[in-house]
Amino acid sequence: MHLSLAVGLSALLFGTGVYGVLARRNAVAVLMAVELMLNAANLDLVAFDAWFKDNLHGGQVFALFVVVVAAAEVGVGLAIVLAVFRLRDTVAVDALTQLADRDPPARADTVASDSAP
């Protein structure tokens, strides 16, 4: 089969993931879009492994390692999302503006109210 089919699908999946990460405001949905990007990289690894006829099967083995890293990333990412939800009562990524540098009066209020526990 043609390699351009696989790499083209991978590029399309990656672009979809980029759109999802930028357009979603729920942190869990952002994590899903990150998974799409990781899978796009996996597809490339497997396709090039088959194309090179790699005797060590490096592409497929590293696809497995990417899966492992993705599992770890989702575990820690969801733990962070849960901690943020417990602290702020929201997981909307555009509502977490405490570190933003765009509204000086509101920021002064936030700092004043946050300094008291």
Add this chain to the structure above:
Amino acid sequence: MTGADVVFALLGVVCLAAAVLVVTSPNVIHAALWLVVCFGALAGCYLVLTAEFVAWVQVLIYIGAIVVLMLFGAMLTRAPIGPQPAGGAGGLDSGNRPLAALAGLATTGVLGTLVISAFRGAYVDIHHTAVGDGRVIGAAVFRFFVLPFEIASVLLLAALVGAIVLTRREVSDAEQADRA
């Protein structure tokens, strides 16, 4: 255009359509379930590319574990179940969708033109390549990739401990005294 091309193209269409629904669905639970369809179709793509073991790992880990973890996360953060007004306060999409679409299209355009023009005539001979089944991949992992494998296990352990530490609720001495 061989049979493998046709099968791969059909699976790719399913995968891409499901991926688009993952990032556009107004319901986070529906998005997670479309993620299952996307990953299942991708596992089929891996099977066409002779990566048998990777396909089963994809089904077991991605569909079996990661999507379930996503669903748990959506429920624990009390994600809005049911369709939300687009762009509203409770909506899943932020206000920068046109910009995000532009960035996604630009990324796809750059990556797509680059890789397709680079590998225009490349042909994967899937009939004369060693099938990546459990025996072959196991031999490769434990013969040539032992160190990355061990590092991955330590990484998983560290992520496990980190996730527990992050989500653990601190119980103060007074609360413990109350319970006793």
